[in-house]
Amino acid sequence: MTQDNAFISIRHVNKFFGSFQAIKNVSMDIGHGEFFSLLGPSGCGKTTLLRMLAGFEAVSSGEIYIDGQPMSGVAPHHRPVNMVFQNYAIFPHLNVRDNIAYGLRKLKLSRSNRNEMVDEMLELIKLPEYGDRKATQLSGGQRQRIALARALILKPKVLLLDEPLGALDKKLREQMQLELRALQRTVGITFVFVTHDQEEALTLSDRIAVMSEGRDLQVDTPTRLYENPVNSEVASFIGTMNFFDGVVTSIKGDTVVIKVDGLGEVSAPAGKVSLLAGDSVSVAIRPEKFSLTDEKPDDVQYCVKGHLDNAAYLGERSHYYVRVEGVSQPVAVSAQNRNRTGEAEDRKRPVWLGWDSAAVVVLKDD
Ligand SMILES: Nc1ncnc2c1ncn2[C@@H]1O[C@H](COP(=O)(O)OP(=O)(O)O)[C@@H](O)[C@H]1O
Numbered sequence: 001m002t003q004d005n006a007f008i009s010i011r012h013v014n015k016f017f018g019s020f021q022a023i024k025n026v027s028m029d030i031g032h033g034e035f036f037s038l039l040g041p042s043g044c045g046k047t048t049l050l051r052m053l054a055g056f057e058a059v060s061s062g063e064i065y066i067d068g069q070p071m072s073g074v075a076p077h078h079r080p081v082n083m084v085f086q087n088y089a090i091f092p093h094l095n096v097r098d099n100i101a102y103g104l105r106k107l108k109l110s111r112s113n114r115n116e117m118v119d120e121m122l123e124l125i126k127l128p129e130y131g132d133r134k135a136t137q138l139s140g141g142q143r144q145r146i147a148l149a150r151a152l153i154l155k156p157k158v159l160l161l162d163e164p165l166g167a168l169d170k171k172l173r174e175q176m177q178l179e180l181r182a183l184q185r186t187v188g189i190t191f192v193f194v195t196h197d198q199e200e201a202l203t204l205s206d207r208i209a210v211m212s213e214g215r216d217l218q219v220d221t222p223t224r225l226y227e228n229p230v231n232s233e234v235a236s237f238i239g240t241m242n243f244f245d246g247v248v249t250s251i252k253g254d255t256v257v258i259k260v261d262g263l264g265e266v267s268a269p270a271g272k273v274s275l276l277a278g279d280s281v282s283v284a285i286r287p288e289k290f291s292l293t294d295e296k297p298d299d300v301q302y303c304v305k306g307h308l309d310n311a312a313y314l315g316e317r318s319h320y321y322v323r324v325e326g327v328s329q330p331v332a333v334s335a336q337n338r339n340r341t342g343e344a345e346d347r348k349r350p351v352w353l354g355w356d357s358a359a360v361v362v363l364k365d366d
């Protein structure tokens, strides 16, 4: 995605509230029809960026382009966007139909035309029988669907969603995630979705912008964020990551050899970071990339002996924590319980950790 084929282009945007800088030189390009998420901890600037896209906040400097047009000075209701909020702002005194039709009231539409549009929306959110219900007689998930319909009936080119599922409990939220993704595919418009929940972002998004303290750290697909994080902040924010300290001993083409504390000499794909012999680096390995065996493994490139410190049985998976001499933190290992027979296992025992070169991610933090 480049500025040229982007539907939304955010270029060098800064935002100050008084002397406090909430957004720091953020640039990103969002494609037409993309499900794009802003992901980061509370306070990192997600809502501020979304409100600037909507036009509720002005940029302090930089520019936002939507559909090729600069948005500076363009009022919210003249932008081709609509917004859905976390606390589904639906009107309790109106029924479902009137809630959905709310945004149409200023347009000169015939009654039959308006009814047709509402019917289409009720169909889209799979609540065709609910038109005459009062908004107060709905579950949280249903209310959020009404809020979506109310935003979509105006046919925006971009839907902005600020933690829209945040108020729902876990099970309902997971169900709504699937519905939201299906809905986005049906309507085919661009969604910019804000969440602090990395699993939610990974499930839903075509691409994700990981943010921290007003900056965009990395904009990438879920797979690339997970497999090729640009730094340890992104790596630890997306899923669980084991970090080891190491020093580069040699580089040969795309392969780098690193002497890693506790793991010994390990070769790894060099990736995008530019490295020199003698550089201090972080070596990162995901928990599921390790194998854990009682006997020394012969099907991996590298292995090291350790001592199982703890284990947690989670049904489909188990999490293990392994002490390795020379490594300060226990190494987290995650394994699928494919062959477990049901008997309890010894949670304190000598074990072997195995891994392959391809599992190693080399990070250099400045
Ligand atoms: N209107 C405002 N005035 C002053 N500070 C603000 C205002 N809005 C947001 N902030 C600050 O900007 C930072 C980013 O806020 P926000 O965008 O709401 O974060 P997020 O949505 O990621 O949780 C926070 O430190 C917040 O306190």
Ligand SMILES: [Mg+2]
Pocket: 046, 047, 048
């Ligand atoms: Mg927010």
